[in-house]
Amino acid sequence: MPLLSLLQAQQSFFLYRPKPWFKFPRTPFLCSSRMSSNSNSLQNYPTPLSPPLPAISKDIELARAMTASSKSSLFGLSRSDVLYEDEWLIAVNKPKGIYCDAVLASVPRFLSDSPESDRLCEENQSSALELHLANRLDRDTSGVMVITKSHKVASMLVKAFTNHTVQKTYVAFCIGSAPQSERITIKSGHGRSKFGAWRVYSAGDVGRKLPGGSVVRDMETTFEVLSINGQRSHKEPSECMKDEENCVVVEEKAVTDVDAKKDEILVRAFPRSGRTHQIRLHCQYLGFSIRGDVKYEGVYEWKGTIYDAHELHAESLSFQHPITGFPLMIQAPLPSWASQALQLLTN
Template sequence: MSSNSKSNSLQNYPTPLSPPLPSISRDIELARAMTASSKSSLFGLSGRDVLYEDEWLIAVNKPKGIYCDTVLASVPRFLSDSPDSDQLCQENQSSTLELHLANRLDRDTSGVMVITKSHKVASMLVKAFTNHKVQKTYVAFCIGSAPQSERITIKSGHGRSKFGAWRVYAAGDVGRKLPGGSRVRDMETTFEVLSINGQRGYREPSECMKDEENSIVVEEKAVTDVDAKKDEILVRAFPRSGRTHQIRLHCQYLGASIVCTRATFSFVRIPKFNKLANRMHDG
């Protein structure tokens, strides 16, 4: 292929609309990946990591910097070494455990992972996630420009740029091909502003639902003002989709970088799993 043909081919790829990443970000990402690989090779699930267990599933706290598949791979050894788990297996399961990840977390994110012990339960949970019967809620502390609206829903595209970084793309680019062969996927998050610089105070979701919502459909590059005042912003985020770094990407696009997050989830119209969620939240 000639240089002109290559140039024309590259021009057909959609353009990322996220604020530009600093040049040092590549070195930071490489260092994180190397650290995660090292930590993951030494990781072993222990009793203090287990939040809940029964004959159907086990809920564990995934540490930051550990891959989900590493946690999954460590479960059989933990179960074989645990007297309580052995008893559960003997009483309720007559065949070999069929372990599946019910949910995933980003490598650098800590939080609850649910691992099912049978194909049947895994199928139920996959269906629940697919049908949006599982609601994921994140409370995030951000630094940046305070939004004008108290409730914002942002819709955009999501994908990897030519440098391999996850970026925000235009909503109109969903379905278009990206370098490497992947395609832009849809991404949607609703944010509720809980407080700005400590003002307003924390509110329950039912109270936030009364606020007028501002909808943003991303079609243009993010505009950043480096001289703008940096506020401390507490937001509650409800990701409608489950894309990698979704909340971080949308916060970044809105002009506020995440400092830390806390995640919970609940099951809608599934009583058995709601009891599980309550047990994990109480713990």
């Protein structure tokens, strides 16, 4: 190519080269100002008052999760698991070590194989079931789980849970320092720390922002002590309501005496709110973590026995039926560890 043509081509290239669409900021110090602001906001997050996850929990929890995944993939709901059923609801006794979603996934197959379910739904054969979990339980928590059969019933029942009109009872076997009162109500904050773990926060921090954009929410649980080291006769919940109770409003970190005598404590819990890991967190804060609950300082080995799950059971749910309006109480049979502990009290 002649030199003149080459120069013209280069000139043409530079004349039509597109200009960059972005511009560099003229005031670079604004960037450092924002970083400083973010740094200050990090320092203003509320401080969790319960301990971080123990190092031992990481490997144990991973192993438990893998085992639960295998069991859940094979899980099938049986008639003996069903506690209550009508054309709007089905309540089941979830086994420990099974994920809630696996139970939900097994319901259609169970309903299709059940003559009784066919009878209940014969008027709605043309419409597909719209199954929803009305409540969720932790992987290793057993007990009452309610599944609704339509969007309408699901929204009504979820509203009942949100408004705290559903009464819940749990039973837990704990190891730690025995409380002085037979009845304790604890009020605190609840939220995720900057590391993503659920923690107890001060009751005064409710409403404050947390890392990740969430806020500290209120959390309240009442505990009834059923037995300590196999002694002390338990009362029915209605009788225990009449007793004086000790109210703990969380404002500072719990002080735990690691050298204190470890007692075996059977408790019944009445959670008012429904926060994730609520009972487990409150047991930890009060100094009697649930046996086997390694995530919240529960013992992994006790008296020569290794525990592959925490001992927490959703005992009952009481609520007004979302369609009929009648009061409904659904109760699950106690697991062996709870029934054996209560049996000792009657001997």
